[in-house]
Amino acid sequence: MDTYSQYPVNRYPVVWSPQPPPPPRRRRWRRRAAGGATALALVLGGGVAGAATVHELTAAKPASSPVAATTASSTSSVADVVARAQPAVVDITVKGSSGEDEGSGVVIRSDGMILTNNHVLAAAGQDPAVTVTFSDGTRRSATVVGTAPGSDLAVVRVSGASRLTVATFGDSSALRTGDTVVALGSPLGLTGTVTEGIVSALHRQLTVDQTRYTNMIQTDAPLNEGNSGGALISANGQLVGINTAIATSGSGSTGSIGVGFAIPSNTAKSVAEALMAGH
Numbered sequence: 001m002d003t004y005s006q007y008p009v010n011r012y013p014v015v016w017s018p019q020p021p022p023p024p025r026r027r028r029w030r031r032r033a034a035g036g037a038t039a040l041a042l043v044l045g046g047g048v049a050g051a052a053t054v055h056e057l058t059a060a061k062p063a064s065s066p067v068a069a070t071t072a073s074s075t076s077s078v079a080d081v082v083a084r085a086q087p088a089v090v091d092i093t094v095k096g097s098s099g100e101d102e103g104s105g106v107v108i109r110s111d112g113m114i115l116t117n118n119h120v121l122a123a124a125g126q127d128p129a130v131t132v133t134f135s136d137g138t139r140r141s142a143t144v145v146g147t148a149p150g151s152d153l154a155v156v157r158v159s160g161a162s163r164l165t166v167a168t169f170g171d172s173s174a175l176r177t178g179d180t181v182v183a184l185g186s187p188l189g190l191t192g193t194v195t196e197g198i199v200s201a202l203h204r205q206l207t208v209d210q211t212r213y214t215n216m217i218q219t220d221a222p223l224n225e226g227n228s229g230g231a232l233i234s235a236n237g238q239l240v241g242i243n244t245a246i247a248t249s250g251s252g253s254t255g256s257i258g259v260g261f262a263i264p265s266n267t268a269k270s271v272a273e274a275l276m277a278g279h
């Protein structure tokens with residue numbers, strides 16, 4: 001069997017047509033509305049009060065503020081880890097026929113290859129204009145290298161880049177429940193945001209808009225819209241996950257309730273290598 005056959009790989013543009021899984025018990029796991037000015041406030045399938053809804057973490061209307069927020073602990077060890085990892089995390093904005101959206105990304109190759117979620121790009125429709133903002137405030141346009149909708153991953157490339165700081169992939173299979181993790185990204189347009197938590201559980205399965213995700217990392221590190229595609233790093237600064245979705249209460253809120261999900265780095269690395277083959 002081909003090494004990457006378990007991760008469907010498509011070249012951009014793609015059509016996402018998954019097979020619906022059996023309905024989960026007592027909770028609905030569905031994607032929020034994507035694209036458009038009202039997407040930030042919309043969460044589909046609310047259900048009864050107290051139910052949970054899982055949705056992706058892109059923000060429909062990017063904020064212009066460059067202010068960085070942090071809730072990570074002030075210990076020097078966490079601060080040192082963040083200082084090393086943060087230059088490899090970027091903000092991604094997309095504009096297209098379906099509107100404007102924002103997410104995060106991780107530099108994985110020094111010549112400008114950046115890993116993000118497929119839904120960050122798909123929210124703006126086909127052939128989106130992609131802009132990447134680096135941690136130092138530099139903005140560059142990017143092109144789509146390839147997408148893997150079945151694993152909700154994509155790679156974009158900034159042309160003419162060299163010697164960029166890259167993330168170091170860690171072994172996500174070595175994670176244990178209770179391990180400290182730090183999330184980096186651009187929630188609600190606040191670039192450079194850092195939040196700290198633990199691995200709450202491993203091997204979670206959930207369904208978002210009829211697409212089933214398996215082997216997800218659950219974390220209580222606060223995640224919000226705009227964190228999609230950003231880094232989940234370990235206490236030693238290695239990339240162990242790509243932040244992808246959160247659960248919210250059924251009351252209409254889209255903020256963090258301490259239940260977030262990330263794609264394991266081992267999966268992300270394999271898919272990214274397949275997408276970048278030949279580039």
